[in-house]
Amino acid sequence: MIMNLATLAWRNIRTRRARSWLTILGMLIGVMAIVTLISIGTGVENAVLQQFEDVGLDVVLLVPKESTFSPSASQIAGEDAIGELRQITGEFSESPESQSSLIGLDDDSTGSEHATGVDLKRLQGDVPEITEAGQIATTVLDLSAGDVSGFVRVMIPSWDLVDRFPGLLGGFAISQGRGFAAASDRGVVLGARAASLTGTTVGDTVTIDGHQLTVIGILEPSRESQVGVNENMVTGRGAEAFRSLSNTDDAAIILQDQAQKLWPNFTMSSIVAIRIRTGVSVTDTIVRINDAVARQGVFMTPVSTQALADNVQRTLGMVKVVLASIAAISLLVGAIGMMNTMYTSVLERTREIGILKSVGAKDRHVLCLFLIDSGLMGLTGGVLGLGLGMGASFLGTRLLGDLIGVTSFLPFFAPWLLLGAIALSFVLGALAGVWPAWHAARLDPVNALAAD
Amino acid sequence: MISLLGVEKTYQRGANQVHALRGLDLEIASSEFTIIMGPSGSGKSTLLHLVGCLDTPSAGQILFEGTDLVQLSSTQRAEFRRRRIGFIFQRFNQIPNLSAQENVELPLLLSGAPRRQAHEQARSALRQVGLAERSSHRPSELSGGELQRVTVARALVNNPDAILADEPTGNLDMETGDQVISMLRHLKDEGRACIVVTHNPELAIPGDSLVYVRDGKRVDSLFREEKGRH
Structure with a gap:
């Protein structure tokens, strides 16, 4: 049944190409921004931390x-x-x-x-x-x-x-x-x-x-x-x-x-x-080194690479969170745009909903149909956004490397990022369709059929 | 057998109540071609919607082959519409973005039928109404008569017990309208109950069951006698 509803939803997306693409675009840009920023951020983080690891965290x-x-x-x-x-x-x-x-x-x-x-x-x-x-x-x-x-x-x-x-x-x-x-x-x-x-x-x-x-x-x-x-x-x-x-x-x-x-x-x-x-507390040892150096009358201070690495990781982590938050806002805007489109679609398709109900569609069928409709658009935007985001990440590392402080590294695409971006786009798309779909499902068939 | 016992339907329109049906009694036998006539606003479409489970009465009882439709839940009514009723509307009510084939497939897909089976059955139904070669055309590419034949194919595709037609010839020229009515009469001959709401008394022929509704009440069924007097 779900496949049949998905077929119907896909037919609708396919036949309303212009509107569907504009709706998908919002989600696409959001996902692309998230994938690009997080993969570049993680790539920088990994590359820098690798450098510390090469030196040795001990x-x-x-x-x-x-x-x-x-x-x-x-x-x-x-x-x-x-x-x-x-x-x-x-x-x-x-x-x-x-x-x-x-x-x-x-x-x-x-x-x-x-x-x-x-x-x-x-x-x-x-x-x-x-x-x-x-x-x-x-x-x-x-x-x-x-x-x-x-x-x-x-x-x-x-x-x-x-x-x-x-x-x-x-x-x-x-x-x-x-x-x-x-x-x-x-x-x-x-x-x-x-x-x-x-x-x-x-x-x-x-x-x-x-x-x-x-x-x-x-x-x-x-x-x-x-x-x-x-x-x-x-x-x-x-x-x-x-x-x-x-x-x-x-x-x-x-x-x-x-x-x-x-x-x-x-x-x-x-x-x-x-x-x-290996195995000793870095923090405690640093204290002891500091004391020993002071006893020698030498004016030096100990700094561990682990602490430096943590510092870098913390800084880059914060940057990543800020960038991801900005990207998330664009994704949210895309989802709201999708909700707007879906609600408009429900209003425009009121008679269609009446027709569906007259041929036996249950409320949940109509609900699912609109949820799948918006979910599929979200998913399409997510998949395309993921692909473009990956491309933009590689491009970004080349073009923006100097700007962000590194000159040569590869973006890192964590599996959770790839799967999460696709899942998030579908879920967000479907969520954007919840209210319009619920509205559609509750339409009275007689009134819906009478709509212009 | 379809039985309506003391059926009432009241709509709330703002502060006012509109009584569409006022205690209507009616019996329609299977394999009967029933024509419901009456002036605009008399309640005939409401009657069709109630029998077709698109709406529920405010009072009274509707029995369809022994099933009390009033007791059905919203989901059961949808199930009932899908399996036992075929609707034909004056406005054709095709989904504009779908092809004729896809429109006819709708009830089957909503039943959970496999897509291939739905495709074949829809094609067969379109062949039955003589539109196999137009199956890939969208509603905007079809004439009024063709659209109504697609509607008939959709109504038939689930092999329903009853066909309910609301002004099926209202948007058609006389010749095309006759073709559609002839198609419906053929369905009656296959053992289905056909209930047709119309303004056009010319549709009735001897042997049809005629129901006249005015102000939400069944007035009489003397159409044939009146026709005989002329």
């Missing part, structure tokens, strides 16, 4: 309390400073001082004198939950390679950091040459963009702050440059440090042992990466 960063790691540090060091390397003339567009102060890692940085003093062995002794630790410092120094010169962000990790925390360095995947093999390894590894802009390859010599270094390897583009933790998503010292470290594309990386020999009197603000034992 990692705690010790960052200088007064660190002036700027959210735009990587952009400044990368796009402007390195961009200057394009200048073959060798002339600087800005003074070294201005570059350093922008990044905030020069010797005069407020927190620098405190940040360098962490005794990692003592820290590990004080907090046995720490399984491994590494250290990294960052600064900006002048670089020249052939005719090209300018400034480069120099990352100086300890061997432990490179070996144990490669995720923190954007994966530290080598595309040419080799990576570091031991703490005493010499030479420099260049980020993909730095190598490209300076035109250097493996085996070339570059001069950094007057010291000649051999390029032993060139990195793959780091994950951070593809899916970054944008400053709009999360703020705070830990996030800034995370952003600054995980983008290695514009960096020159030199191991700590070699750097200490090259610049014995150079004091740099550093960050400590700590991995804690």
